[in-house]
Amino acid sequence: MPPTQQSYPLGHSILPRVPADVASTRLEAFGPEGADHTSPGQRPGSPGLTAHRQTEGGGFIVRRPLPTHGLDILDPFLLIDEMGPAEYGPGEAVGAPDHPHRGFETVTYMLDGEFVHEDSAGHSGTIRPGDVQWMTAGAGIVHAEMPSSRIRKEGGRVHGFQIWINLPAKFKMTQPRYQGITAERIPKASSADGLATVRVVAGEALGASAIIDTHTPIVYQHWTLREGADVVLPLSAEHNVLVYVFGGAIRVEDRPLSDGQLGILGAGDAVHLQGAAQSSEVLLLAGVPLGEPVARYGPFVMNTEAELRQAFVDFRSGEMGAITRGARVD
Ligand code: FE
Numbered sequence: 001m002p003p004t005q006q007s008y009p010l011g012h013s014i015l016p017r018v019p020a021d022v023a024s025t026r027l028e029a030f031g032p033e034g035a036d037h038t039s040p041g042q043r044p045g046s047p048g049l050t051a052h053r054q055t056e057g058g059g060f061i062v063r064r065p066l067p068t069h070g071l072d073i074l075d076p077f078l079l080i081d082e083m084g085p086a087e088y089g090p091g092e093a094v095g096a097p098d099h100p101h102r103g104f105e106t107v108t109y110m111l112d113g114e115f116v117h118e119d120s121a122g123h124s125g126t127i128r129p130g131d132v133q134w135m136t137a138g139a140g141i142v143h144a145e146m147p148s149s150r151i152r153k154e155g156g157r158v159h160g161f162q163i164w165i166n167l168p169a170k171f172k173m174t175q176p177r178y179q180g181i182t183a184e185r186i187p188k189a190s191s192a193d194g195l196a197t198v199r200v201v202a203g204e205a206l207g208a209s210a211i212i213d214t215h216t217p218i219v220y221q222h223w224t225l226r227e228g229a230d231v232v233l234p235l236s237a238e239h240n241v242l243v244y245v246f247g248g249a250i251r252v253e254d255r256p257l258s259d260g261q262l263g264i265l266g267a268g269d270a271v272h273l274q275g276a277a278q279s280s281e282v283l284l285l286a287g288v289p290l291g292e293p294v295a296r297y298g299p300f301v302m303n304t305e306a307e308l309r310q311a312f313v314d315f316r317s318g319e320m321g322a323i324t325r326g327a328r329v330d
Pocket of ligand 1: 011096099101106145
């Protein structure tokens with residue numbers, strides 16, 4: 001989503017080209033500090049990185065734990081935006097009008113408020129609290145992500161996430177795909193003591209398996225941990241694993257992580273989460289690193305500079321399409 005009205009609607013900071021192997025280097029750099037506290041097989045935790053709060057071009061408030069200072073990518077995750085929480089007055093809510101993407105996936109998860117999505121592949125829908133929209137930009141798509149007309153007119157609370165997940169070279173030019181999953185269809189599970197609950201957007205947890213299809217193995221889970229919750233979640237050792245706290249405080253591998261902090265975990269095959277506040281909200285993300293070169297500029301994420309230049313050419317020539325609008329937007 002990058003909400004802004006600039007020539008390229010990319011609030012995302014323009015990033016230099018980053019070789020994909022930077023991600024694993026960073027993990028090693030962050031990881032060892034936690035090793036002493038870790039049981040065999042579990043993942044050492046990193047010191048928490050604090051998300052910076054910033055206002056996007058259109059006035060949208062985000063907390064962005066990734067990219068952050070000195071950390072451009074956590075392969076395969078390119079960007080994590082916590083949108084809001086923000087209380088908008090009538091006429092204040094802003095979004096991202098028509099803009100393109102190519103070469104990766106955008107995943108939107110709403111907690112409060114409503115966004116209306118429309119794209120050049122003919123998909124449209126309203127994303128309401130608890131809903132997930134998993135959009136594969138693939139070869140190219142033009143989309144608009146705007147607060148619903150009700151929120152724009154009347155104002156209201158907006159809170160959610162948008163995460164960018166890279167696609168491997170073999171899928172960068174795949175057909176665009178849209179998976180819109182309503183809140184009630186997202187599998188949920190609780191621990192036996194009821195202190196931990198999880199919404200499984202991607203991956204598996206506590207016996208629940210996601211219904212969303214992903215191009216590479218991805219874990220995307222929203223955990224709510226009560227005080228005393230204690231969960232050990234097996235996770236493939238091949239995954240890069242991130243834990244972002246957006247309410248309360250937890251312990252990850254016996255290290256504290258509080259609201260607005262991102263923890264990057266080292267090698268291991270399980271993650272140990274403990275609630276350390278009355279109630280905590282946690283996003284658990286994991287994915288197999290692609291290990292490919294990343295050429296990234298604004299809304300396009302490719303492997304080479306030449307592919308990146310071609311993406312701009314294709315967008316400008318209209319090859320990524322345009323949104324066909326009916327009389328009614330939402
Ligand atoms: Fe977008």
